[in-house]
Amino acid sequence: MDFTGKVVIVTGGAKGIGQATSHGFAARHAAVAVVDCDEKAGLDTAAAIRKAGGNAEFFAADVSLSSKVAKLIPAIAAKFGGIDVLVANAGIQRYGSAVSTSEELWEEVMAVNLKSAYLMSHYSIPEMQKRGGGAIVITGSVQSFGAVVNSVAYVVSKHGLLGLGRAMALDHAKDNIRVNVVCPGSTDTPLVRGIAALSDTPQRVLDACASAHAFHRLIRPEEVANVIVFLASNLASYVTGEAVMVDGGMMIACGGISFQDSMSKETKD
DSSP, X not given: OOOTXXXXXXXXXXXXXXXXXXXXXXXXXXXXXXXXXXXXXXXXXXXXXXXXXXXXEEEEOOTTOHHHHHHHHHHHHHHHSOOOEEEEOOOOOOOBOTTTSOHHHHHHHIIIIIIHHHHHHHHHHHHHHHTTOEEEEEEOOGGGXXXXXXXXXXXXXXXXXXXXXXXXXXXXXXXXXXXXXXXXXXXXXXXXHHHHTTSSOHHHHHHHHHHTSTTSSOBOHHHHHHHHHXXXXXXXXXXXXXXXXXXXXXXXXXXXXXXXXXXXXXSOO
């Protein structure tokens, strides 16, 4: 997989799956726009890529805000000469039921997890059209298909990403733009470890996460990133509108994503 001459945007690109994805594309000769709201982590990620011989620049932005994304995309296109691939990866986790979830929390999760993917696509697709096509990969979740207790906003946002990806795949096939959704299980990221840390027994929560997978371990970020890179590559030239599970057999195992029930019960709203 060679991305020489291609420009790739990765939102949430400074940590976890996003960071691994930024490195994965850069290692395959893409010019990478690392987009994140964490300036230090973003600068560090871009610097590490350049130190390794890659081409990357950090762009600080809150991708849940239209005013920011409307300026971000032209800035990236001007810096690198266009846009070929968008990885809409930014996301947060919050807990609560339909009753305990405040309107403010609901809107926060929808803005970061779902609206940001729409906004980034809305402004990036015209740039891809100028290049004769492109690829979009959205980071969904096993919760794009399942649901767990006390996570209503997160579950709805991840279901929404699946619909967004499928709708855009149909709408933009004529533009030679492919759109797919990657659905990871529990991945060893700062987000997952941060959630576990909310519990009185964080290691027990992490162990429960690991045991829900057939391989009995957390997914490594680069294992998800490898699938993202593949879906954006020419090797996946006839793959669009798909939801690709990277869950280590979690969803076929008895109990499915029950580990996240334990996680949500261990954390507070």
